[in-house]
Amino acid sequence: MASPRERGEAGDSGLFAEGDLAAPVGAVDATAPLAARMRPRTLDEFVGQEAVVGEGTLLRRAIEEDRLTSLILWGPPGCGKSTLASIIAHRTRAAFEPYSAVTSGVADVRQVIRRAQERRRKLGQRTILFIDEIHRWNRAQQDALLPHVEEGTIILIGATTENPYFEVNGPLLSRSRVFRLEALSREAILGLLRRALTDKERGLGNRNAIVEEDALHHIADIAGGDARVALNVLEAAVDAVAPPGSGASAGRVTLAVAEEAAQRRILQYDRESDEHYDTISAFIKSVRGSDPDAALYWLAKMILAGEDPKFIARRLVILASEDVGNADPMGLVVAQAGADAVMFVGMPEAQLTLAQVTTYLACAPKSNASMVGLSRAMRDIRERGAAAVPLHLRNAAHPGLAQFGYGVGYRYPHDEPEGWVPQEYLPSGAASGPYYEPVPRGVEARFRELLTHLRGQRTKGAREVDAKSRDPDPSASQDS
Template sequence: MDLFALSNNKRMADVAPLAWRMRPRNLDEIRGQDHLLAPGSPLRNAIDRDRLTSFVLYGPPGTGKTTIARTIAGVTKSQFVYMQAVTAGVTEIRKIAADAADQLKYYQQKTILFVDEIHRFNKSQQDVLLPFVEDGTLTLIGATTENPLHELNSALLSRMKIYLVHPLDEEALSLIIANVLQDKERGLGELDIVFTDDSQHMLIRAAQGDARMALNILDTLSSSYTDRQGSLRITPEMITQVTGKPIIKYDRSGDWHYDTISAFIKSIRGSDPDAALYWLAVMLEGGEDPKFIARRLIVHAAEDIGLADPFALLMANAAADALQFVGLPEARIPLAEATIYLSTAPKSNSSKTAIDAAIAEVRRQNKITVPAHIADTSHSQAKTLLGKGQGYKYPPQYGGYVEQSYLPDELDNPVFYQPSANGYEPKITVFMARLPGAENKGLPGNTKNPAPPKSE
């Protein structure tokens, strides 16, 4: 390296962001990923022995995915090639693969291809990679913030292991900050920086598990508030001024979207209104489409509460209507009201089970015919010329109920709807049990005149 290169590197070290300067230089400096990198762990063993197979690192930004790859590049005997998925094309992939084949053939040296943001590869790019990964020409390492189960095709994914990279916890971020404040060469060790009151916890909370974000905040604080003597007392007010309103890490099409709505619905299903409200707040603060939330409330009211509380569906629909009428932020209140109501309502999936059973029966039938006595008689000649409606008994003329068949002759009295023992449904069970022929439906028979169930 010549003097000009050394001088340039020195200038870069002086002007580069703190997060860049403090990149871990080895595996032991990477914090918060002990499940992957602790001595004796499978990935650590593979790196230390230089016997890597293809894998993808999946996790949020600022958690060390690229750093792990850079560390591998420094210790492996393989040729290491770095590629940004957003700028790479099929031609470049083929060229790298051809060079890798030559390297293996003539020098017995393997090639590791690291693809950053691999989720941005389209199907064609992934298809080009596949045969080279399959025959061992390339060992592929991918890094992604998006769920690889959705973003990578199954053929490529089946040849790779997935390693989850977790958001950094408070302990890991505290260690990183402490290292920055002590490091005089790359960090801020030359300055006299002290956190006062709850300011360090505020910084860590604002970082949301992202080391890069934590260091960027600290970098901004040091450059904005350090006095001429190199002293800085970081206060909560300074943290607030730098970070402003916390930005919720949330996406409207990826894992956060699907995982959060899943947590929301499962909290309602589990009758935990506090948890449900928490996930509702996460979605609202993260910018989720409130109409999506309202639609899921309607589906849940029908699917998981159903006839255990028939009013639940009305409540969910009312919240959706209120959202359309008043919009956010006011609509957060009816959305919360519906969430609390559904969380505390009795649960039953009998309606879903019933319609699914009926659909399954329909799909099993070779033919479907409507019995003549319950067929359409709107035409004046339908009864006399086609025999439709003959023998039909009009229930109101028989006190509200009369025993007759409403199903095709080829069906042998199937039972699709089975009321649960929750909420309102026991009343339905009582009503159904009083109908003549109830014993054929698996209910205790009763010949008394039935009365329709009434809600309280």
């Protein structure tokens, strides 16, 4: 079957110069990176995503029977989204127009729509519009696609590393099937590496290189599920011991060579991506869960990926109040001191401070009682309305205000022997139950014991006041 490019129907966006989606299936550019040369050409070569395109799956049947509807391919870098689009491009009888949301805009889409309408009218041919990184388009740009998807003028295939339920317009999403592609497993990566080493047409099969097993496993481990990273590191390692065209005797890729080739690898981590939010989420949950080892692991990942240390420090300050609270009030002091030190010292030394704060908070006793108490009080006000300040608690800054009851009846706790009086501070109409309930851990255990005593005394004092108001002094009645 002739490819869309051979039929002269593919767009001229210049997308995918590396492993062009619309290039003839058999074409191999010997100068292209190994990852581009080894791009799977058929569904049988496409490994690691059996749940999505394995035998008998919905998407595989749709591709094989050429009856695709609009779909969103969602997954991390290097998992095969654009490769799957390439396979579709070479199987379908529809015209295939590939574009990148990074370099293309609505004007390009209008041209695609015009061509699609022309094909549909004259040839009865469908058009598949593939948009890589569709999440980079704003709402207005995505909206431009909606009527044409609804009318069937185009079949949309969008690829994204970001969560489409947040990044793709709801109406467009509701007219598309979402398929989640996972990061490739270690075993799948190893299979790709071994295939590249034995493939004499597209891979490294003609190179004089022996790759030791532990080196191969190291490359698979550091790839992070990204096939492109794994193949590019493998190529760099082989180039180091057997440069192309050198005719050198067989070189050996040892673990040390593989580590050297991989040392410049960039972590798959973008401050605006899901990975950014997922990693900080794992970090915070590890600290909250009192696992300093896991917390240090996620901290190390963020540091190595170039995360802003001030962002990490801010999150630790928040966590100190939210999750440690009064179980260890020093947690907030340590976190704030750490944030100040990060600002003062800067990287790379600031990572030591972040590690200290992280381990302190991870090992500290935990309480969210303050946060829960505030939430209860806010809910009470939202549901019941904000009550007026009781007269005895009001600010009697001017003597004349006393005639209106301001400050009348207020008892100053420090004038009492115990520094406390059974006085009511909540307004009438507020919830009767307590807002703040300290946990039986750390410093809050003492607070819990103290409040149990004080609340009991306050309740007893309130009952005595109530009893006096109901039973006036008998002697006063006789005198009258």
